[in-house]
Amino acid sequence: MKFFQHNWTKVLIAYHRFAGSWAWILHRITGIALTGYIMLHIIALSSLQKHKIDNGKAFNEEMALFSSPFFLFLEWLLFAFVIFHSLNGIRIVLIDFANGARYQKKLHYAVLTIGIIAFLVMGYVIFSHQLNESTAFLFSPTNK
Amino acid sequence: MSYKHLGSRNSGAPGWLFQRITGIVLIVAMVGHYILMHYTPSSGHEFASTFERMQNPLWKIFYLTFVVIGLYHGLNGIWGIVRDFKMKRWISVTILGVLIIAGISFATLGFMNVLVF
Numbered sequence: 001m002k003f004f005q006h007n008w009t010k011v012l013i014a015y016h017r018f019a020g021s022w023a024w025i026l027h028r029i030t031g032i033a034l035t036g037y038i039m040l041h042i043i044a045l046s047s048l049q050k051h052k053i054d055n056g057k058a059f060n061e062e063m064a065l066f067s068s069p070f071f072l073f074l075e076w077l078l079f080a081f082v083i084f085h086s087l088n089g090i091r092i093v094l095i096d097f098a099n100g101a102r103y104q105k106k107l108h109y110a111v112l113t114i115g116i117i118a119f120l121v122m123g124y125v126i127f128s129h130q131l132n133e134s135t136a137f138l139f140s141p142t143n144k
Numbered sequence: 145m146s147y148k149h150l151g152s153r154n155s156g157a158p159g160w161l162f163q164r165i166t167g168i169v170l171i172v173a174m175v176g177h178y179i180l181m182h183y184t185p186s187s188g189h190e191f192a193s194t195f196e197r198m199q200n201p202l203w204k205i206f207y208l209t210f211v212v213i214g215l216y217h218g219l220n221g222i223w224g225i226v227r228d229f230k231m232k233r234w235i236s237v238t239i240l241g242v243l244i245i246a247g248i249s250f251a252t253l254g255f256m257n258v259l260v261f
Contacts, residue, residue: 035218056191063189
């Protein structure tokens with residue numbers, strides 16, 4: 001196949017066709033996103049530095065905002081990035097140290113399967129507390 | 145044909161190995177982090193429990209390590225991506241400088257968040 005490097009669309013179409021190449025590009029995208037997130041995370045937690053003045057009020061207000069359904073949804077999406085990067089990271093370690101190049105395609109589909117299941121389970125874990133709180137009045141007659 | 149004198153003097157092997165080691169450490173730490181923050185949300189999202197946890201020096205050491213390892217893994221990963229592209233030397237040196245400065249400043253901010261307790 002002829003390969004013109006100045007034609008970037010052609011390069012992109014030609015390259016990302018195999019399981020391994022998708023894993024590779026997704027690992028990079030999620031990695032860059034997670035690096036951006038850890039920086040945001042550190043900035044967000046700097047509200048803890050005021051705790052000697054306001055006894056944690058700023059932190060609690062911030063966490064109340066982060067516990068709203070919109071932010072819980074964002075955290076769920078974040079978990080998709082985390083779980084893919086973690087599982088594909090295990091795949092990379094197996095490729096490098098455990099002869100995984102021989103079964104990397106199987107590993108890729110295992111990563112996707114386990115990842116999707118873990119994503120759904122984490123959706124339940126994240127939202128169950130909210131659901132329990134918002135539907136608690138149905139089960140406790142004292143609130144009526 | 146010997147490629148010994150054609151490439152970079154830095155093979156990148158230590159960075160490659162540290163990336164694997166820190167990655168495995170981060171997976172283990174991340175499981176605990178998710179249990180703490182999402183399985184039992186009150187242990188991570190209320191100041192009182194955070195304050196109590198931070199009285200224990202072992203938790204402080206854990207978070208300091210977490211910040212350093214997380215930032216190192218992320219920024220070293222970005223540096224690995226940058227090294228995949230051919231670019232002028234001054235551009236790659238500038239990017240490396242930006243990454244190192246970002247790492248040091250965010251690690252300092254993270255250390256301040258932990259050591260304020």
